Amino acid sequence: MQAINQRLNYLFSSTKGLILVAIAMIAIVTAVWGMLSGPMAEMGVREVVVKLLGMDMVQAEREGRIIILYHSIAMAVIAIEVYMITSLLMMKPFLKTAVRILITVGYIVTMIFGLSFAYFGHNWAFHGLYIFGLSLIFFAGVLLVTALWPWNKEYYQPDKTYARLKSGLDLERLAFFATAVTTVISALFGAIPGSYFGNSFEVFLAENIIRYPEKTTMEYSVIGHLHIMLALIAIMITLIIGRWLNFKGILHKIAMPLMILGTIVLNLGVWGVVTPLEPIAHMIIYVGATPSMLAALLLLIWSWGMLIRTGTAHLQKPTFSQKISALLRDPLKFGPTWQMLFMNFTTSGIGIFMAVKLDEIFRIWPAREERIELTGHWHVLSAIIATIILLYYGDMLGLKGKLRQFYGWGIILLSNLAFASVTVFEMKRLFISEAEQQPLVNMLMYLMDFGLAMLLLLLAVVMVWRLSDLFKKKGRWTEEMDHELSQEVLK
Amino acid sequence: MRCTLPTILLLAVFLASCAPVDLNAALPTFDTGVDPNTWVQIPAGEFYAGQHEKYETTAAYEIMITDVTTAQYANFLNEALAAGSVKVDGDQIVGYYPGDEFHAVKHEEQINAGDWIFIPLNDPSQRIQWDGTTFTVQGGYENHPMTMVSWFGAWGYCGYNGWRLPTELEWEKAGRGTDTRPFPWGDEMLRENANFYASRDPFEDMSSYGSRTTPVGFYNGQTYDGYTTLDSASPYGLYDMAGNVWQWTGNVYEGMHYRFLRGGSKDTYDMDLRLWVRNNATPTYASPGAGFRCAR
Numbered sequence: 001m002q003a004i005n006q007r008l009n010y011l012f013s014s015t016k017g018l019i020l021v022a023i024a025m026i027a028i029v030t031a032v033w034g035m036l037s038g039p040m041a042e043m044g045v046r047e048v049v050v051k052l053l054g055m056d057m058v059q060a061e062r063e064g065r066i067i068i069l070y071h072s073i074a075m076a077v078i079a080i081e082v083y084m085i086t087s088l089l090m091m092k093p094f095l096k097t098a099v100r101i102l103i104t105v106g107y108i109v110t111m112i113f114g115l116s117f118a119y120f121g122h123n124w125a126f127h128g129l130y131i132f133g134l135s136l137i138f139f140a141g142v143l144l145v146t147a148l149w150p151w152n153k154e155y156y157q158p159d160k161t162y163a164r165l166k167s168g169l170d171l172e173r174l175a176f177f178a179t180a181v182t183t184v185i186s187a188l189f190g191a192i193p194g195s196y197f198g199n200s201f202e203v204f205l206a207e208n209i210i211r212y213p214e215k216t217t218m219e220y221s222v223i224g225h226l227h228i229m230l231a232l233i234a235i236m237i238t239l240i241i242g243r244w245l246n247f248k249g250i251l252h253k254i255a256m257p258l259m260i261l262g263t264i265v266l267n268l269g270v271w272g273v274v275t276p277l278e279p280i281a282h283m284i285i286y287v288g289a290t291p292s293m294l295a296a297l298l299l300l301i302w303s304w305g306m307l308i309r310t311g312t313a314h315l316q317k318p319t320f321s322q323k324i325s326a327l328l329r330d331p332l333k334f335g336p337t338w339q340m341l342f343m344n345f346t347t348s349g350i351g352i353f354m355a356v357k358l359d360e361i362f363r364i365w366p367a368r369e370e371r372i373e374l375t376g377h378w379h380v381l382s383a384i385i386a387t388i389i390l391l392y393y394g395d396m397l398g399l400k401g402k403l404r405q406f407y408g409w410g411i412i413l414l415s416n417l418a419f420a421s422v423t424v425f426e427m428k429r430l431f432i433s434e435a436e437q438q439p440l441v442n443m444l445m446y447l448m449d450f451g452l453a454m455l456l457l458l459l460a461v462v463m464v465w466r467l468s469d470l471f472k473k474k475g476r477w478t479e480e481m482d483h484e485l486s487q488e489v490l491k
Numbered sequence: 492m493r494c495t496l497p498t499i500l501l502l503a504v505f506l507a508s509c510a511p512v513d514l515n516a517a518l519p520t521f522d523t524g525v526d527p528n529t530w531v532q533i534p535a536g537e538f539y540a541g542q543h544e545k546y547e548t549t550a551a552y553e554i555m556i557t558d559v560t561t562a563q564y565a566n567f568l569n570e571a572l573a574a575g576s577v578k579v580d581g582d583q584i585v586g587y588y589p590g591d592e593f594h595a596v597k598h599e600e601q602i603n604a605g606d607w608i609f610i611p612l613n614d615p616s617q618r619i620q621w622d623g624t625t626f627t628v629q630g631g632y633e634n635h636p637m638t639m640v641s642w643f644g645a646w647g648y649c650g651y652n653g654w655r656l657p658t659e660l661e662w663e664k665a666g667r668g669t670d671t672r673p674f675p676w677g678d679e680m681l682r683e684n685a686n687f688y689a690s691r692d693p694f695e696d697m698s699s700y701g702s703r704t705t706p707v708g709f710y711n712g713q714t715y716d717g718y719t720t721l722d723s724a725s726p727y728g729l730y731d732m733a734g735n736v737w738q739w740t741g742n743v744y745e746g747m748h749y750r751f752l753r754g755g756s757k758d759t760y761d762m763d764l765r766l767w768v769r770n771n772a773t774p775t776y777a778s779p780g781a782g783f784r785c786a787r
Contacts (some may be wrong), residue, residue, distance in 0.1 A: 363773070364773055368763065434758065438698075439512060
């Protein structure tokens, strides 16, 4: 009994244990529910899974099911980010514990009861518990905002190499705070229309109404919500990676004000879609996105410089190839910012191109083609965030040597292969006709499926390893019991 | 050396994907026994419309039992050309459209009175051929739905014959009847119900040209060369109301130039075959996966 207690204690009270549980939950949901997707349906896998698990797939409820599915996954991702924040940043132990308890119970209840309600018949008690889980997460967010309060003098930054005000106010903490506050407010933009549409049993996917010239305030609210939440998750993981890598110096001093400004303006733009500012909301969003992306670019420049400097410190005059070799030496430290850069080709770049050429190109195509771009675009962004988390998690696991290289490069190369294929798939109408596309579509599907399947396999191997480790009396889990991520921030 | 094999494999897959597709590959010919000249009477009254099952009402109308076929469309073009209702303009057939009211709403484009494209002639997937004097149908496609036709071309066909395109509500009621079914034939969908993406029908080759149209009325319970279909008519007896080709509908909505299509196609998954699903495109759009039927 004590052995079980110890393991449960590790899984649900240590930072690394909590992150492991959340990753495992996401991996299971992704593996099972991924088998219901289009390509799996083609191969007949979906039918088998539906029958085997006794899923109840009413056609009219597809959109509702999907909404619950991605909320379930997103809540676990948010929980992981919260575990990282509460482990990286100083805060009162009581608040830290309270936030963690609330969000852990919240995302697990959301996931279990949400998916049970959506896919296994409609037990309305489960739906209530799903909403209860989401409410707990919201409350955890409010507490996190309190815990991050940057004007508490205990949290002032004494070191002048970091971004700070003259008073000592830590601008990085302020960036975390601004992101957390705006996340909590932006959650309401989903919760309010969610209640409205949910109570009258009408749901919709935003990509299906994108071309309608007149949308209701509630519909605008949902569209704004889904965009900003993903953007905020991306901003938060950028801040987290910056903290882990110990982002500092002049670029940090420029980046943090940009990040704060960008986050606030971006949110104002998105919130503006439900106000009379709607006609110029997009312009405000562009204005907000630019400093945020610039801040991420500064992190990239700084971190690559740092990797090169530390990797060539033993050399008097390193050559170009030695610098590149130093940059690529550790895929887990190089990977997160590389994925951020890669995101510009697969997500941001495509988004900007679409916005610029919308009427000229994309609105000439049928709505279903535009939907492919829209859904592909945010699936890739979500998956890139997930890979950044997995790369950081690889470092938390203490992977070393060839295993570290294999895991890190596996995630980078496999995901890049899959995401590049998705991007070409999204844009295929620019260079191939509907009638002639099938062989190209086949190849892209093979590459996507190969990349994603191998990535999941890699993750499965790690999960099995961690599961087997729990059976060992003095397994790695015992070492991780008291580790905090702040102890592992690069010096 | 370790990289050689994966590189060769990747290259082989890439080259295979660049191989040209034979859009004129031989196709089986089947007589479905369904006469595309047949019309179906839809009574006036209420029905459940949309995903959220709102009560809507239509007056009584008639609608074609199948999509307009390529043979029917070729006949129309020959007649309309002789009558001066359509003309050949370079590599396309155009006809007059009186234009839409313009409201200058964001993204709205002006549709002025004038000649607009009915069908392109130069697209390799166009099944109607023009020899300079007569329109004919590519062999084997006579009883397939007319595709590569714009909304103007669909509107023109129906209008020339004194008919019209069905409204979205009329289209949906004809497919759904008066209950809440998601598909014309009922609640569940099997591969033998309709022509959709990777449905493994005799006209499909996913390694090459992909999914192709099936003859109109193909999914009527008959067996064709060992391939048995399920009778997938709608409650009113219409065929191909899900899959095969998207179908243009007639509504022109205020503030947008887009026209709506219904029914899903040979190139879409089952989710798009649900009767309430809407697709839309500019009225000049023509696709090997889009056709139409008329109402009156």
